[in-house]
Amino acid sequence: MIRQTHRWLSIAFTLTVIANFVAMTQGQPPAWVTYSPLFPLALLLFSGLYLFVLPYRTKWRSAHHNESENKS
Numbered sequence: 001m002i003r004q005t006h007r008w009l010s011i012a013f014t015l016t017v018i019a020n021f022v023a024m025t026q027g028q029p030p031a032w033v034t035y036s037p038l039f040p041l042a043l044l045l046f047s048g049l050y051l052f053v054l055p056y057r058t059k060w061r062s063a064h065h066n067e068s069e070n071k072s
Contacts, residue, residue, distance in 0.1 A: 006047040013040035 016037040023029035 002047060002050060006044065006051060009040050009044050009047060013037055013044055016040060 020029065020033060020037060023033045
């Protein structure tokens with residue numbers, strides 16, 4: 001679920017950046033157009049960090065779980 005959301009966020013971010021460039025060719029764009037890529041970018045940051053940490057967290061949990069089983 002998180003991977004698919006991350007992919008759709010990247011599409012939304014790309015579209016907002018393209019819209020920003022198109023608006024710049026028409027003159028000075030409104031502030032909301034200029035800052036529109038920031039929200040998808042922030043969401044991409046958090047989802048990307050989560051996806052980056054996920055394998056390490058899984059490895060740490062399995063090692064921690066195996067360690068507690070060996071002590072029993």
